[in-house]
Amino acid sequence: MNPVKIIIKRDDFIFAKRLLWKMRNKETRFDEKKFMKEGKDYLIDYAEKNVGPLDPSKRAFLKGLLIGIGVIAVASAVPLINSLNPEEVTLKKFPWMIIVNSDGVPIEASKIPVNDPEILLFEYPMLGDITFLINMGDENNNPVEIPPTNVLIPQTGKTYYFPGGVGPHKSIVAYSAICQHLGCTPPEIHFYPPQYFKPGGVVPDFLPPSAYQAAISVGAKSVIHCDCHGSTYDPWHGAAVITGPTVRPLPYVQLYWDPNTDYLYAISMNTNAPPIMDHTSDLEGAAYLDSYNENTECPKFLLSKGKKPTDCYTKIQDYGNPFQGE
Numbered sequence: 001m002n003p004v005k006i007i008i009k010r011d012d013f014i015f016a017k018r019l020l021w022k023m024r025n026k027e028t029r030f031d032e033k034k035f036m037k038e039g040k041d042y043l044i045d046y047a048e049k050n051v052g053p054l055d056p057s058k059r060a061f062l063k064g065l066l067i068g069i070g071v072i073a074v075a076s077a078v079p080l081i082n083s084l085n086p087e088e089v090t091l092k093k094f095p096w097m098i099i100v101n102s103d104g105v106p107i108e109a110s111k112i113p114v115n116d117p118e119i120l121l122f123e124y125p126m127l128g129d130i131t132f133l134i135n136m137g138d139e140n141n142n143p144v145e146i147p148p149t150n151v152l153i154p155q156t157g158k159t160y161y162f163p164g165g166v167g168p169h170k171s172i173v174a175y176s177a178i179c180q181h182l183g184c185t186p187p188e189i190h191f192y193p194p195q196y197f198k199p200g201g202v203v204p205d206f207l208p209p210s211a212y213q214a215a216i217s218v219g220a221k222s223v224i225h226c227d228c229h230g231s232t233y234d235p236w237h238g239a240a241v242i243t244g245p246t247v248r249p250l251p252y253v254q255l256y257w258d259p260n261t262d263y264l265y266a267i268s269m270n271t272n273a274p275p276i277m278d279h280t281s282d283l284e285g286a287a288y289l290d291s292y293n294e295n296t297e298c299p300k301f302l303l304s305k306g307k308k309p310t311d312c313y314t315k316i317q318d319y320g321n322p323f324q325g326e
């Protein structure tokens with residue numbers, strides 16, 4: 001029988017991709033016998049446990065999927081989810097992408113609020129690869145330079161290079177907003193600014209005391225924390241791991257700041273860092289960005305007069321052996 005193809009919303013598509021990856025992973029393998037016995041309750045419990053809390057729209061998506069597919073659903077869940085997606089797409093090189101607001105207007109680096117917990121998000125390098133854009137500052141909201149550092153990968157004991165912040169104060173950084181443990185996304189994964197961590201600072205309501213103490217004990221000035229299972233990252237030091245269960249730092253996106261226009265560009269990622277959660281490589285993903293032009297390999301709006309398509313991507317830098325997870 002030919003696989004059923006279903007048209008779904010982009011968010012649901014990305015969610016389904018994550019679910020499928022977990023179902024096939026040997027550590028989180030989906031129990032199809034149990035699914036045939038327990039039906040949708042098992043699938044929903046499984047998704048909550050392995051992909052993270054389900055909001056009402058994700059629940060409705062899963063239920064609708066089962067109703068819509070009918071007989072195939074009871075035959076097997078993996079082909080069911082598999083039927084939703086085309087093959088992964090692959091980039092040859094990291095594209096240069098100008099970072100714009102929701103109206104398509106380029107963001108000006110000097111206007112990004114410092115320490116803003118309502119953090120900015122953009123997608124890079126592929127559709128659904130959501131990324132934090134943070135202007136780091138001190139407890140008085142003055143921008144601070146984020147220096148380069150080597151970041152430890154607890155999973156392997158190896159390190160990789162993080163080049164530090166960019167912008168007029170070298171204070172702007174970009175990290176994947178997909179938790180490296182099981183893939184929770186904002187608002188579950190959240191930025192806590194330095195006001196909480198100054199002497200006498202108040203423990204934020206949603207930050208467990210153990211994560212707060214761990215951050216204080218390593219001298220972290222602010223953290224990115226994931227409420228799903230408690231992973232904590234240090235955004236002043238390349239989003240290094242402060243507390244597990246994650247064993248991988250959040251990968252960073254290399255930014256370029258144009259001092260003439262004050263615009264910011266996402267230009268690359270470090271292949272020695274662990275790839276974005278659920279990816280085998282940062283160059284592979286669910287779909288190209290809407291702004292990406294498959295023919296020129298450039299974001300369309302970056303091609304200005306006198307520019308060639310080849311000016312629009314970053315060669316993969318040779319950092320030595322790329323990340324090997326095991």
Ligand code: FES
Nearest residue numbers: 179181182226229
């Ligand atoms: S998904 Fe488990 S800690 Fe973030």
